[in-house]
Amino acid sequence: MSSTTDTVRLYVRLLRYTLPYWRVFAGSVVAMTIVAATEPAIPALAKPLLDKSFVTKDSEFIHWMPLLIVGIMLVRGVASFVSDYSLQWTAQKVIADLRRGMFETLVRLPASFFDHNMSGKLISKFVYDTMQVTSAATGAITVIVKDSLVIVGLLGWLLWENWRLTLVSLTVGPVIIVIVRAFSGRLRRMSRAEQTAMGELNHAIEETIIAHKVVKVFDGVDYEIRRFLEGSERVRRFNMKAVSAASANVPLTQLAAATAVAVIVYLAINQAARDQTTVGGFVSFLGAMLMLLAPLKRLTNVSAQLQRGLAGAESVFALIDEQREKAQGQQVLERAVGLIQFHSVRFTYTGASREALRGINLTIEPGETVALVGSSGSGKTTCANLLPRFYDPSAGHITLDGIDLRDLSIQSLRSNMALVSQDVVLFNDTVAANIAYGRLGTVSREKVIEAARAANAVEFIEAMPEGFDTLIGENGVRLSGGQRQRIAIARAFLKNAPVLILDEATSALDSETERHVQRELDALMRGRTTLVIAHRLSTIEGADRIVVMSEGQVVEIGSHEQLLAAEGAYARLHHMARQGGDELAKATAPAEASA
Secondary structure: OOOHHHHHHHHHHHHHOOHHHHHHHHHHHHHHHHHHHHOOHHHHHHHHHHHHHHHOOOHHHHHHHHHHHHHHHHHHHHHHHHHHHHHHHHHHHHHHHHHHHHHHHHOOOOHHHHHOOOHHHHHHHHHHHHHHHHHHHHHHHHHHHHHHHHHHHHHHHHHHHHHHHHHHHOOHHHHHHHHHHHHHHHHHHHHHHHHHHHHHHHHHHHHHHHOHHHHHHOOOHHHHHHHHHHHHHHHHHHHHHHHHHHHHHHHHHHHHHHHHHHHHHHHHHHHHHOOOOOHHHHHHHHHHHHHHHHHHHHHHHHHHHHHHHHHHHHHHHHHHOOOOOOOOOOEOOOOOOOOEEEEEEEEOOOOOOOOOEEEEEEEEOOOOEEEEEOOOOOOHHHHHHHOOOOOOOOEEEEEEOOEEHHHEOHHHHHHOEEEEEOOOOOOOOEHHHHHOOHHHHHOOHHHHHHHHHHOOOHHHHHOOOOHHHOEOOHHHOOOOHHHHHHHHHHHHHHHOOOEEEEEOOOOOOOHHHHHHHHHHHHHHHOOOEEEEEOOEHHHOOOOOEEEEEEOOEEEEEEOHHHHHHHOOHHHHHHHHHHHOOOEHHHHHHHHHHHO
16 A cells, blocks of 8 residues: 555545544543643743743742743643543554454464464464554544644744744754654655565464474574564664664754754844843743644654554554455355265365365265375365365365255355374363364263263373373463364364264374274274374275275275276285384375376
8 A cells, every 4th residue: 555545445444443443542531622722822931931021020820930931830730641541442442353353354364364374474474563552543643633733832932932933843844753753655665575574484483492302403593583584684773774764864854944943033132132022921932832743753753653653553454355255155054964975075275286086976974984195196185175264275175964055054064073193183272272272162070071981091091190180281282282283172072063074083093092992093083973083094995885095086986895806006005004013104106107
């Protein structure tokens, strides 16, 4: 956004966030007005103070003057407190509302958005950019409203006191406007660049924290330090470019104002020499002129503050305006029977040069367990991701109980599905809260314990310091791999969804732990339509049917025995996997190549 119209539109949109709090905001503006009104009173008092106290020696005025000064400063102090507190209250409310709007959008964005956006940059929007926005939403308003009123008040007094000299001072206005406009564009550009660099820096920090073990083991400490320092230097460089523009803006403005003051002082001295003004009048006029410099300085500085805030607003609103998941479906399916059908499904990831799925036709009967096997990139996980509509097919369609997934409401569709994956996601909360996550959080403790018992997790949970109320750390860092997987299985048991997706759920476990966990998975699959993606033959040999995939296509379908008897791709894969230690991933590529 570079045009004046776009800037105004952006600022108006930002100000709308203050409307729910307009009473407090209006009170702040009223208090600002009172503060601004007391500003010209100081030079206005200087004239009678000098003329009546030191020249005419008016005794009555001398007695009242101290009380008048204290009264003015008392009113000014109370109004200043009310103004600052009310404005900060409004600012914090605006920050909270912006963050709420961003987060409500974030949790409803499609999976493709997260494929192309770094988490560090997104976090930076919440932490850094919103703070910049408040400088435009409220901080700049303080300066614009209060200091503009102060300037108007002081100019009013100056015109009253000596209109000829005041007209001379007004000649500095156009010069200041030209200077401010010249630096505004650069300030906005540098602020945008700084926010982008800050997002990249946050991402580097986050990656280092998450991958700290890899960093240590693979001797990446020096590399990560260099990467951090380079990112930090970029932030510093853009910040200093913005500072240089803002810093140059102020002295140039002050120089123009000081030149006007110098001319006025010269003319005022000449007037005093001709007895056209009194000592009090001259000091009052000069004091008011000097008092104009501070609000003028703040008003010229507000451009930098405003441009940073508007750059932050662009970033914040860009996230709020992101296209959310397409949820056009309205049909509600209370509890699915579990019939899943792929009808000529094709899919291409954004930016990819080839299709991930090429004309998949597949029917999974209610209660049936179907295993997908194939090399990395064959399309197994893509099929699993299409079921809960993390992505939508590029062509063709998928149905659940004969209903196109796109015709179902997102909530209804996903309430009928449970997912247990290789990358178990746990939250830094209690064991019970992780099992009863989301909408399941309303279920009773008895149901949670029952689900944990079904997942064979009760024994190790009750051995923990606080049992089900034990905090498990970030992503369950205090648990073993098998324990984390059992909690994920317990979560699926508690949901009791008719459709189950097992995405390589045991591939990260050692063989012995996998055998134990597989028993719980077998119990979980019983009576549910299950789609299994697995690396090991032992986890799929019991499936009702096995679907062999290659390069986004189905090449074979059948039971374990049928496919072995057919002596095709699966038979070769099975033979090589047995020789390679049961690892399908190691055997798939050669098997397909020979096929």
